[in-house]
Amino acid sequence: MLSPTPAGHRHETDYDRRRLRQWLAGEARADGVSRRRLLTLLAATAAGTALGTARPAHAADTPIVKPLPPEWFIQRGTNAETRWEALRGTGHHTPNSLFFVRNHTTTPVLDAADWRLRLWGSGLRGAPGEDRPVEFGYDELRALPAVTRTAFVECAGNGRSFYTTQQGETVTGTAWTLGAIGVARWRGVRLADVLRGAGLSPYAVDVQPRGLDAEFVSGGESLGRVRRPLPLAKALDDVLLAYEMNGEPLPYDHGHPVRVLVPSWIGIASIKWVGDIEVSAQPLFSPWNTAFYRLFGPAHPEGGSAPLTRQTTKSAFELARGATFTAGRKHVLHGRSWSGAGGVAHVDVSTDGGTNWRPARLHDRPRSGTWTRWSVGWRPDAPGATHLLARATDTAGRTQPDTAVPNTQGYLFDAVVRHPVSVV
Ligand SMILES: Nc1nc2c(c(=O)[nH]1)N[C@H]1C(S)=C(S)[C@@H](COP(=O)(O)O)O[C@H]1N2
Ligand SMILES: [Mo]
Secondary structure (H helix, E strand, O other): OOOOOOHHHOOHHHHHHHHHHHHHOOOOEOOOOOHHHHHHHHHHHHHHOEOOOOOOOOOOOOOOOOOOOOOOEEEEOOEEEEOHHHHOOOOOOOOHHHOOEOOOOOOOOOOHHHOEEEEEOOOEOOOOOOOOOEEEEHHHHHHOOOEEEEEEEEOOOOOOHHHHHOOOOOOEOOOOOOOOEEEEEEEEEEHHHHHHHHOEOOOOOEEEEEEOOOOOEEOOEEOOOOEOOEEHHHHOOOOEEEEEEOOEEOOHHHOOOOEEEOOOEEHHHOOOOEEEEEEEOOOEOOHHHOOOOOOOOOOOOOOOOOOOOEOOOEEEEOOOOOEEEOOOOOEEEEEEEEOOOOOEEEEEEEOOOOOOOEEOEEOOOOOOOOOEEEEEEEOOOOOEEEEEEEEEEEOOOOEOOOOOOOOOOOOOOOOOOOEEEEEO
């Protein structure tokens, strides 16, 4: 039987506010990392990885397993950003070979036959105080009822570089343009089924999946293995333990053999190479929901916003920056728009730097958790430089603004991006 969600935890925002208060009041546990220590780390990270800082090029010791041809990817440290021009004509789902990679360290090459998933913690049923771990092997997981769903994985920092190039803000982190997103058809089992099978207690509030990749070192300090708590309400809603991506076994770089897939939320929630899940009767904290993946800065609460959850609304053209078009000819511009709050039902495009706008033709039915493809015809009449702009409105009524509210780590950029092109 599925345990009911405690009533007070039904709404994400209430839950997050409570969580923030607990953290600020020092009532929370963060695996031995104190709040003061996290804030120090945060300051150290801010000083150490300012946007635009050159990183050494990777030679043979690349942290990513799959090939990264330069016409498809821009390498950014341990990460690889998909080029939007490479998505032209790829269909609704991003091919695995083109899917962006965001690694805190290095892709571990794991064997499904050796893989075990351990569930443990105070939120599982058992004698009080007893740590009653439950384990699943790969075949046992595959024997559970399977579900498939199309969903994006998008980094919270996607679009970060536009805080700097469009808005003149200084932010820290990987200087992504708009290619830290991909959409795949994921197949796996519901996390709810696995939690239920493990014996969820009625007091469980958080679950924290943790990756099997190496510990993440920041500012000379190990923050441990990548992990981030999920409120139980989301964990029981639509989260998958995915073992297939677009009909293939999950590739090494994307979490082989099993990853968490948290639809509509920021990418860090979708823990790759999951090895264990703590199920807790107390709210959990890790550096990934305290020092990172919150909004800090003058526009945000002292001590940071609540931990980030849903993605924001964005649009991109399937074009290289600086693409050229012939004057007097008819062209068709293609792009995609998406949101974490619902489907995208309306997109307006401007081909003259934002003066005139017209609606794009949609090529997908708006669906939550994935993008809507669109196109618009364009016959530029005179040679010269211009900007293409696309502005999406989602089914929750959110429209992309002209300016994004800045935060020191450059998360959740949502403003309309000015895409430079030239007419010749
Ligand atoms: N174990 C583990 N899970 C992880 C990460 C990681 O470095 N280690 N990166 C996270 C981040 S920040 C993002 S944006 C997504 C990226 O998923 P992808 O590499 O499959 O595109 O994975 C998330 N899951
Ligand atoms: Mo991310």
